[in-house]
Amino acid sequence: MITAIGSKTVSSVSALGRIGIFSWQMFRWLVPGLFQWRTWTRAMPLFYEVGNRTLPVILITGTFVGLVLAIQSYDQLRAAGFEDRMGVLVTLSLVKELGPVLAGIMVAGRVGGALTAELGTMRVTEQISALRVMGTDPIRQLVVPRFLACLLLTPLLTFFCDLCGSLAGWFIAVVLKGIPSQAYWYYVADAVETWDVSVGFGKSIVFGGGIALIACYKGFFCRTGAEGVGRACTESFVASFIMILVTDFFIGTLFTGLYVGIYGFKSLV
Amino acid sequence: MQPETTTESSKTPPKEIIRLVDVHKHFGDLVVLDGITVGLRAGQTTVIIGESGSGKSVILKHIIRLLRPTRGEVHYQDQRIDLLPEAELAPIRARFGFLFQLSALFDSMTVGQNIAFPIHELTRRSHSEIEEDVKRKLALVGLDGTQNMWPAELSGGQMKRVALARAIALDPEIILYDEPTTGLDPPRADVINELIIKLQRELGVTSVVVTHDMASAGKVSDRVLMLYRGKFIFDGTPEEILRSEDQRVRCFVEGHCYEEDRRTL
Ligand SMILES: Nc1ncnc2c1ncn2[C@@H]1O[C@H](COP(=O)(O)OP(=O)(O)OP(=O)(O)O)[C@@H](O)[C@H]1O
Ligand SMILES: [Mg+2]
Numbered sequence: 310m311i312t313a314i315g316s317k318t319v320s321s322v323s324a325l326g327r328i329g330i331f332s333w334q335m336f337r338w339l340v341p342g343l344f345q346w347r348t349w350t351r352a353m354p355l356f357y358e359v360g361n362r363t364l365p366v367i368l369i370t371g372t373f374v375g376l377v378l379a380i381q382s383y384d385q386l387r388a389a390g391f392e393d394r395m396g397v398l399v400t401l402s403l404v405k406e407l408g409p410v411l412a413g414i415m416v417a418g419r420v421g422g423a424l425t426a427e428l429g430t431m432r433v434t435e436q437i438s439a440l441r442v443m444g445t446d447p448i449r450q451l452v453v454p455r456f457l458a459c460l461l462l463t464p465l466l467t468f469f470c471d472l473c474g475s476l477a478g479w480f481i482a483v484v485l486k487g488i489p490s491q492a493y494w495y496y497v498a499d500a501v502e503t504w505d506v507s508v509g510f511g512k513s514i515v516f517g518g519g520i521a522l523i524a525c526y527k528g529f530f531c532r533t534g535a536e537g538v539g540r541a542c543t544e545s546f547v548a549s550f551i552m553i554l555v556t557d558f559f560i561g562t563l564f565t566g567l568y569v570g571i572y573g574f575k576s577l578v
Numbered sequence: 579m580q581p582e583t584t585t586e587s588s589k590t591p592p593k594e595i596i597r598l599v600d601v602h603k604h605f606g607d608l609v610v611l612d613g614i615t616v617g618l619r620a621g622q623t624t625v626i627i628g629e630s631g632s633g634k635s636v637i638l639k640h641i642i643r644l645l646r647p648t649r650g651e652v653h654y655q656d657q658r659i660d661l662l663p664e665a666e667l668a669p670i671r672a673r674f675g676f677l678f679q680l681s682a683l684f685d686s687m688t689v690g691q692n693i694a695f696p697i698h699e700l701t702r703r704s705h706s707e708i709e710e711d712v713k714r715k716l717a718l719v720g721l722d723g724t725q726n727m728w729p730a731e732l733s734g735g736q737m738k739r740v741a742l743a744r745a746i747a748l749d750p751e752i753i754l755y756d757e758p759t760t761g762l763d764p765p766r767a768d769v770i771n772e773l774i775i776k777l778q779r780e781l782g783v784t785s786v787v788v789t790h791d792m793a794s795a796g797k798v799s800d801r802v803l804m805l806y807r808g809k810f811i812f813d814g815t816p817e818e819i820l821r822s823e824d825q826r827v828r829c830f831v832e833g834h835c836y837e838e839d840r841r842t843l
Contacts, residue, residue, distance in 0.1 A: 435682040438644050442676045443696040444668035 331448075331526045335456060338449040348453060355458035362419045363412075363466055370411050371470035375399055375477030378407075383486060392488055396497040397577055399478030400471075404501055404509045408471040409463075410557055413516035416463050417549035421524040424455055425545040428528025429538035437529065447529075456521040463517025464510045471509070500577050508564045515556055520549045592619040593655075595752065595784055596641055601650035603636055610636050612808030613650070623778050623785040625795040625816075627830060628805030634788040635679055637805070638754045641786065642674050643667055672700050675745035679756040679788075681737040683729040683744070689716070690725030693744045700748060715743040718773060720766075735762045742770070746777070753777065755787045759794050767794060774798045792831055796820075804830065 342348040378399045386392045428451060431437050440447040475497070482488045524545045531541035568575075594617035603611040610633040618624050626634050639645040640652055643659050652660040654670055662670075683692050693712045697703060703711070716722040719739035729737055738761060745753060755774070759767035771794050777783040778798075789795055795802060796816045804812035804819070804827055812819060812827050819831055829836050 431684075434680060434685075435678050436684055438639075439676075439678060439682040439684070441644060441664070442642055442671055442674070443699055444671045445699050446664070 327530075328522065328526050331529070332522050334448050335452050335522065335525075338446065338453050339456065342449065342453050348457070351450070352454035352457045355454050356462060359416070359420050359458045359462045360466075362423070363415050363462075364469065366415050366419060367412055367466045367470050368473050370415060371403070371408070371473030372477045374407055374411065374470075375403065375474030376481060378402060378474070379478040379481035383481070392482075392486070393492045394496045394500075394577070395482045395488065396475070396478060396493040397500040399482075400475045400497045400501055401505065401577070403471045403474040405505050406509075406557070406561070408467045408474065409509050409513040409516060410553060412463055412467040412470045412513055413520065413553040414550060416459060416466065416517060417520045417524075417546055417553065420459065421520045421549045422542045422546050424521070424524040425528040425531070425542045426538055428525055429531035429541045432529060432531055433533050433535075433538060452521075452525045452529075455525055456518060459517040459521035460514060461517070463520070464513045467510065467513040504568060504572075508560070511564075512557060512560050515560065516553050519552050519556065523548050523552060592621055594618060595620040595655060596786075597651075597653040598637075598640065599651040599653070601640060601647045601652065603633070603640070603645065604648045609808055611640075611647070614805075614808075614810060616803065616810065616813075618784065618786060620784050621778065621782045622800045623774065623787060623798050624801045624803060625787045625789060625799035626803045626805060627789065627792075627795060629830070630790075632805045633808065634805055635756055638676070638756055638786060638788060641754060642671060642676055668700075672748060673751045675748070675750035675753040677738075677742050677745040677753070677755045677758055679760075681729075681734075681741035683737055683741055685729045687729075688725065689721070689727050689729065689732070689740050692729070692740060693747050696744065696747050711747065712743075715747055716740075718746070719743045720769065735766060738762065739766075739770075742773075749781065750783070752784045752786075755785065755789075757788055757790065759789060759791050767791065768797075770794075771797045792833075 379395060382395060382398050383392060386395055386398070428437070431451070437447045437451075440450055479490070479493060482493050483490045527541045527545035527548070531537045596618040598614050598616050601611050601614045602609070614637070626637060628634050636645060640647060640660075641654075643652065643662070646660050650660075651658055657670070659667065659670060683689075684695065687695065690709075690712050693715055694708050697708050697711055712725060713722055716724065719742055721736060721739055721743065724732070724736070724740070729740070732740065738758070742755075742758060745755075753774075758770050758774070762770065774785055774787065775798055778785060785798075787795070787798060799816050802812065802814060802816050802819050803810050806826055811824060812822060814822075819827060822828060822831070826836070828834070
């Protein structure tokens with residue numbers, strides 16, 4: 310029992326070590342690669358791929374989460390006499406938490422799995438070895454452009470998620486419940502600060518980069534056979550999902566603490 | 579059992595371009611190579627035979643450093659390559675062509691792009707020059723005109739030939755062929771044999787060919803090595819192997835099944 314726990318710990322620590330080395334190798338190619346035209350021509354089709362795969366689901370998710378938040382909170386807020394400020398609740402939850410997390414999860418599901426499957430298949434059919442034989446670094450060739458695509462597009466997708474959610478909240482509040490539009494936006498503008506928006510986007514950048522690294526790592530080192538690829542995809546999604554929730558917690562704690570330290574507590578009501 | 583595989587470089591003039599020295603390779607508990615020492619001479623064609631799963635592909639992958647020995651050394655010319663970092667291997671690998679057993683064509687690229695890829699990566703040739711190169715290499719394997727097809731649209735044998743065209747795209751000095759004729763019809767297989775011979779005669783290419791095809795082995799090789807349970811049990815010319823008394827070698831050459839396998843049936 311203890312040895313089982315021990316060996317599990319050792320293997321997870323060494324897995325973390327390997328993914329750390331993998332990330333380091335990726336960054337070593339990334340930094341000079343940013344100034345090379347080739348990197349961007351390789352990344353272009355991937356931008357399209359990531360956006361195309363995820364934008365529709367993200368728009369739907371954002372809209373419905375906005376609707377649900379508004380519906381669920383309206384009665385309580387009205388009972389307290391705060392229904393004017395419904396926009397604050399909806400928008401702030403989306404910008405700070407739900408937008409980045411939901412966009413991250415959608416990217417992990419729609420893009421991360423596909424990346425793992427693609428690279429895993431390349432690994433199993435020795436295409437990655439073929440790249441090495443031809444004197445090309447597979448990390449530079451395959452991982453850097455995928456990393457860039459996820460890193461840069463996840464914040465954009467988060468923005469669309471936030472936008473749809475806020476509009477959905479507005480729709481419930483103003484169109485269905487008759488709250489004055491002006492009041493709705495006044496409180497939103499008052500409550501949502503640059504700080505909140507920045508932390509939200511910061512999170513989404515971290516999630517995007519993390520998803521790409523996890524997905525590519527799992528694909529690169531997947532076991533042989535079609536079964537190995539399938540397993541790597543599942544593992545990749547689960548690992549990304551956990552990474553998103555855990556880093557979300559830590560980033561949230563850190564920046565809330567920082568905010569209070571710098572500006573002091575701010576009441577929203 | 580001490581196999582007759584030690585190098586005899588002292589009496590033969592051509593230089594040994596690749597040397598494996600006491601190479602052991604283990605995958606976990608599985609011992610695949612169990613102390614292999616061999617030198618391959620420039621300009622010669624060496625055929626490696628051996629039963630399926632005996633580690634022939636593993637040997638080729640050691641020569642080009644896709645795998646590292648668990649113990650032992652791999653030399654290319656005067657350089658020990660098994661310790662070199664990946665980044666320093668690129669110029670060495672550029673002198674090699676490697677035909678993968680399963681072709682390993684990039685399935686996100688067309689046939690033409692696959693063959694152009696190594697040329698594009700490692701040289702500064704212009705677009706039209708590369709196009710010309712691709713055309714010539716495809717013609718060599720009888721597939722000119724398929725430039726715009728996708729690998730998924732090809733048959734297994736066609737993929738193999740495209741992969742061969744890609745392996746020789748940069749006119750390498752050394753070509754490692756992993757089962758070049760497997761899955762080809764007999765006339766096509768013979769075209770590949772002729773191609774191997776032609777590359778050796780005209781360009782002085784050093785070749786290592788892994789094959790199960792004894793006809794092909796007899797035709798192309800200067801030297802035959804037989805791998806058995808992690809060691810070479812035969813090293814000699816294609817004529818010598820036909821006269822070998824060793825039961826394991828005879829079974830392979832004549833296509834009999836091993837005595838112990840027959841008993842388990
Ligand atoms: N990367 C690897 N990880 C683990 N085991 C491996 C790896 N590569 C090869 N092996 C094992 O090494 C052994 C030899 O494999 P290899 O591919 O060299 O056989 P082979 O002689 O080429 O056979 P075939 O004629 O069927 O191609 C096999 O048992 C295989 O399972
Ligand atoms: Mg093989």
